[in-house]
Amino acid sequence: MAVRTRFPPSPTGFLHIGGARTALFNWLYTRRHKGRMVLRIEDTDRERSTEESVQAIFEGLEWLTLDYDEGPYYQTRRMNRYAEVIRQLLDSGWAYRCYCTKEELEAMREQQRAEGIKTRYDGRCRERLQPEPGVDPVVRFKNPRDGCVVIDDLIRGRIVIGNNELDDLIIARSDGSPTYNLTVVVDDIDMEISHVIRGDDHINNTPRQINIIKALEAPLPVYAHVPMILGPDGKRMSKRHGAVSVTEYREQGFLPHAVLNYLARLGWSHGDDELFSVEQLVNLFDIDAVHRNPAVFDPEKLLWVNYEHIKAMPVGELKEHARFHFEKAGIDIDAQPHWREIIDVNRERSKTLVELVDRSRFFCQDVLDYDPEAMKKHVRGNAGDILLRLRDRFSELEPWAANAIHAQVHAVAGEFDVGLGKVAQPIRVAVTGAAVSPPIDETLAILGREKTVERLERLLEHLKTDPAQASATQPRGS
């Protein structure tokens, strides 16, 4: 059987992490089985659907590099088709008009709750012969009363639901517009969907949809219900759990393939393996290895996966992904002659691209002010003398390379009879404005002689004009 899947978001918000995983599973399954995936925008809720959401979904999918083979189809453009099917169901006796008012239905549910039974429509309009004047009727599907529906779910196994648990659901509103359970069935049939892979919050809808498909005498797709992603509180992921919009992860400096890697491992595994490229995912993923139980989203582990991807990615590619973040920081990374070294030296200490940019900043931009804490801690005592000596040595150092710089730093430490920290830390403050950088010799080598000397001098100047700081001319302990 040719595999045809679909990803059917409703454009009532951004593409969130749960939807992204559903899209991913569909995509992986489709690619793995050389099938075709269709994108379908389920926008029949005119009240809540927005064009911005449609764009956000496209953007999210594109960022994640999840492409599709057909579509996007819009349900709002298929209204005539739904009307036709509703007509057909009415004509064949599989559907009927219901004139119950909302008040009447609410009273019925109230009654049922009081009796402790499942709230559902009791089918009271099934036998109605005369229309109720002044009421625009809805159309209900006449669900079978006997027998049961069997779902052979690829993930859950066999699920059996008695028809007596189901009620006559509304397939057309009183304004004639179709509802979800009708449109999804019609579309899946028309688009010849072979595999329905969706969140398990849809399990309860599946038997109803199967009954409609049967009434339409169409072939049934294979179902696979994937477990939900839960927030740290064990509840279903939602807006209040923070960054759930996929594009938010881009903002925070995640690599799209790292997000995919992490998402795939939520509910799916391949032995003890943790890190996968997208290509490996496509080759290894299979739907029956997906678990039945829901998974809690762990931001810490996502960070780690991201870090591993940052380390493994070719530097040129990494630069392209980081460009967005460099630009936000006002840095033209392409203008940096040593961009390659800057990225390489920082990537292995950065869990996100935002952090990579932060750590790269001082290489690309002038140091304008000094962290007071760092000044207090490292630029004191004879630090000024040390910096002065360093400035002199560096000015004529040849060649300007990490090992030569290393030797000078050691030599100066020896001359002043201090530990390496007493030399390296003041340099860091001068060169970065704070107390953190890669190894000082590499850092200076990349920075270049000119900027190094310049920044040493600038800090020396700063010390002269700031009497609060320890001065180069004052002996220690005075």
Place this chain on the structure above:
RNA sequence: GCUCCCUUCGUCUAGUGGUGAGGACGCCGGCCUCUCACGCCGGUAACAGGGGUUCGAAUCCCCUAGGGAGCGCCA
């Protein structure tokens, strides 16, 4: 309330009748060390509970408990 689904370390998971229950993230020690980070070594920590079946159950069955989802003229 009713229906459906789920249940191995805090989290993600390996495990399909015989394991000292393994890995990963995190966390805690130690080593390394010019800061940060890495790396290395070590440690903490789980089969929800109760009944069966079996020579033997994390693995099979039942019950209980807990969690999740659904019960719309939303999708």
